Amino acid sequence: MRRFSRWAATLLAVGLAGGVLVWWFWPRAEYVFLVVDEANGSPPADWSGTELAPVAWYDGEGSLHVPRGAVRPWHRVVCLHEVDAAGVRVASRILTAGSLPARIPLGRAVPGLETDRRALAGPLEVLRPAAGGNLRLRYGGEEKSLAPGESWAQLRINGPQGQQIISVENPDGWKEAVQEALARGYPVTRLVVTYHGMWPRSRIRPIGQASPENGLPWAVMSATVGSGITEMPPGRCA
Numbered sequence: 001m002r003r004f005s006r007w008a009a010t011l012l013a014v015g016l017a018g019g020v021l022v023w024w025f026w027p028r029a030e031y032v033f034l035v036v037d038e039a040n041g042s043p044p045a046d047w048s049g050t051e052l053a054p055v056a057w058y059d060g061e062g063s064l065h066v067p068r069g070a071v072r073p074w075h076r077v078v079c080l081h082e083v084d085a086a087g088v089r090v091a092s093r094i095l096t097a098g099s100l101p102a103r104i105p106l107g108r109a110v111p112g113l114e115t116d117r118r119a120l121a122g123p124l125e126v127l128r129p130a131a132g133g134n135l136r137l138r139y140g141g142e143e144k145s146l147a148p149g150e151s152w153a154q155l156r157i158n159g160p161q162g163q164q165i166i167s168v169e170n171p172d173g174w175k176e177a178v179q180e181a182l183a184r185g186y187p188v189t190r191l192v193v194t195y196h197g198m199w200p201r202s203r204i205r206p207i208g209q210a211s212p213e214n215g216l217p218w219a220v221m222s223a224t225v226g227s228g229i230t231e232m233p234p235g236r237c238a
Contacts, residue, residue, distance in 0.1 A: 031071070032126060032135060033199035034079040036106060041181065041188040042117035043086035055092040056080050057207065064199070068206035070094040077102045077126050078199065085113045102126040106191075119156035119163060119189040135195050140165070148197030158187040 057065040071078050075096045081104075083091035091110045097103070103123040109115065121140030129135050134145045137152065144152045155166040155174060159181070166177045181188040 030198040030200050031075060031078040031204070032100070032129070033196040034077070034104075034124075034126070035194045035196060036079055036081045036104070036124065037084075037192040037194070038082065038106065038118075038120075039084045039087075039190045039192075040113060040118055041086060041178065041186075042113065044088050044090050044112040045114070046112060053092070054082070054089070055094060059205075063203045063205050065205050065207045066094055071096060071204050073201065074098055076100055077104070078204070079104050079124075079126075081106060083110050083113070085110075085117075097126065100126060100128050116158075117187045119158045119187045120191075121154075121156060121163070124193065129198075133197065137193060137195075139191070139193070146193075146195040148195055151192050151194040153190065153192045155188070155190045157181045159184075 055067060055070075059065060071094065076099050077097040079095040079097075081091070081093050081095050082089065090112050093108075095104050095106075095108075103125055105123050107115065107118070107120050107122065110118070125138040127136035127138060127143075130145055132147070134147050136143060136145050138144075139152075139154065140156075142154075146152055155177065157164045157166065157177065166174055178188055178190075
């Protein structure tokens with residue numbers, strides 16, 4: 001009887017583990033798709049004069065082309081993270097997560113831009129989608145709910161008294177705060193998070209079918225990318 005119980009417990013454990021693996025690796029029909037545009041006031045170090053090419057390409061027919069292997073069938077969140085330093089793109093990368101809620105590590109090292117020259121507030125937390133198709137996000141202790149197509153902007157400055165958050169409600173105040181921070185040499189970062197809704201898996205394809213010669217940079221489709229640290233994000237901003 002004891003032997004039977006041990007066998008039953010073992011089979012149950014194996015079955016549960018197998019179920020978890022199947023759930024984790026089962027192909028997703030669609031992904032939570034985000035674009036994060038990070039603009040920094042500090043210039044890149046040792047810049048060669050050549051701007052980094054964007055990692056994702058939009059083919060004009062509704063498909064996003066990314067590096068092969070960057071997005072797997074079991075991923076739940078796909079985030080295109082673009083990083084500018086004084087108007088120069090220094091990073092363009094795909095960040096993913098396999099489940100929700102998820103923590104997107106925006107603070108990963110960027111070549112040519114020291115971490116202490118970026119005014120960040122930890123990872124971007126992607127919470128579960130809410131009713132009506134909205135997505136809940138949390139960043140730096142602040143939580144927002146975005147509908148597909150909406151953006152959320154934050155401006156942070158690392159000053160002598162600590163990190164300061166500048167409200168997006170006042171465009172003139174935004175520009176004035178950026179210009180003052182740059183004049184004083186303080187790290188300043190404008191972050192714009194845009195939720196593009198649930199992106200079908202069939203519309204994400206490996207690069208090779210689109211290229212700089214026959215495709216369009218993602219920035220053509222998403223106007224937030226590279227819009228400048230002193231500019232308010234276009235489109236609907238929550």
